[in-house]
Amino acid sequence: MVNYKSIAIDVKNNEIYVNPSINIRGFRADDVLQINDTEKAIDILEKYEVQSWKKDYTFEDPETYQDGYSWSLWLQFEDGTVEKHSGEGTDVEKLTPKNFREFAKELGSFVEEKINNKED
Structure with missing residues (x-):
């Protein structure tokens, strides 16, 4: 199985959150980086047509x-609405969209590049 890091990008404010997490206390990140090309993240979302993905790829009862393995992608829009896509289970191929690995790799590379270069 492949482990993916959590990614959080605020396109409107041109920010990447380093090591983001969501828990009962809310949203947290180790650091916030200003970047100048968050529209690239939108290009990646559009390239992989993530908004056409099913909302839930779960196919088996978690009690079994x-x-x-689990994954989730949350898109929050300017009006505050949230669109969520996710999946959990034991068969990665069945619970992820066909192009998920390529999407995760490209978006992850974009974020890693920004974190490693720490733009001003």
Whole structure:
């Protein structure tokens, strides 16, 4: 199985959140980086047509297994609405969109490049 890092990008404010997490206390990140080309993230979302992905790829009851795999993608729009796509289970191929790995790799590379270069 491939492990993916959490990614959070605020396109409107041109920010990338370093090591983001969501828990009962809310949203947290180790750092916030200003970048100058967040529209590239939108290009990646459009390239992989993520808004056409199913909302839920889960195909089995989580009570039927102990260890599995999960993923989620949340898109929040200017009006505050949230669109969520996700999946969890034991068969990665069945619970992810066909182009998920390529999407995750490209978006992850974009974020890593920005974090490593720490633009001003």
